[in-house]
Amino acid sequence: MKPERLPPVVPLALYEKGDPWNVVLRRYKDAPVGVARRHFRDLLADRVAGFMRLHGECLEQAAGGFDSTCAVPSSRPGRLHCAHPLEGILLHVPGFAAMPQVRMAATGVPARHLRPSPAAFSVADGADLRGRRVLVVDDSWVTGSRALSAVSALVSAGATPAAVLVLGRSVGEMATVRSSRDPAGDAAVTRTRGRLFESRCRLPVCVRTTQAARTTASLVRT
Numbered sequence: 001m002k003p004e005r006l007p008p009v010v011p012l013a014l015y016e017k018g019d020p021w022n023v024v025l026r027r028y029k030d031a032p033v034g035v036a037r038r039h040f041r042d043l044l045a046d047r048v049a050g051f052m053r054l055h056g057e058c059l060e061q062a063a064g065g066f067d068s069t070c071a072v073p074s075s076r077p078g079r080l081h082c083a084h085p086l087e088g089i090l091l092h093v094p095g096f097a098a099m100p101q102v103r104m105a106a107t108g109v110p111a112r113h114l115r116p117s118p119a120a121f122s123v124a125d126g127a128d129l130r131g132r133r134v135l136v137v138d139d140s141w142v143t144g145s146r147a148l149s150a151v152s153a154l155v156s157a158g159a160t161p162a163a164v165l166v167l168g169r170s171v172g173e174m175a176t177v178r179s180s181r182d183p184a185g186d187a188a189v190t191r192t193r194g195r196l197f198e199s200r201c202r203l204p205v206c207v208r209t210t211q212a213a214r215t216t217a218s219l220v221r222t
Helices: 020-030 034-063 085-090 145-156 207-221
Strands: 009-011 068-071 104-106 121-123 133-138 160-166 177-181 187-192
Touching: 009 034, 020 034, 020 085, 034 085, 034 133, 034 160, 068 085, 085 133, 104 145, 121 145, 133 145, 145 160
Parallel strands: 009 160, 068 133, 133 160
Antiparallel strands: 104 121, 177 187
């Protein structure tokens, strides 16, 4: 079942193929040595925790609130009982750790390039998710077909997909982007501009930036 409207898509960072963030997003799953995989998973957990510390309120506002998380699973079928490493990362992020996780798995129906499939994923054990507001978390977004297929599977199970948090949004060399940084200098959120991002990837006005601007304006007036 397709959702009536697409949930907001919030990218934590942008990357180009082969850059350091792209390497982290690949190696946390497929590094040949276990120590290396743990290293990259720790890096991801720290980055997500930092984002939530600075902009968790922004994400809450964009999503309209959420009570569960769901990591977009591997596209390989038959891995229903194998936890995705992204699920473990979310357990180490304050604010996500205490939330129920909705698990789903690939069915074998492909989610093709730019063609999400409502049948590509199924919720584990046919769980009834009516009334649940779920934050979908994907490690990378290239065309969005996997994440949007997961969104459709959640809708079919009765849930409301509140938003999609993407740890890395793939962009081409010609993409026009601008990074928004926290006043303290920490990489906070990545804003985008240009036709490529207008329909799917968007962020609300940063709550922290708005609050800072209001505080500054108040000080100026006084």
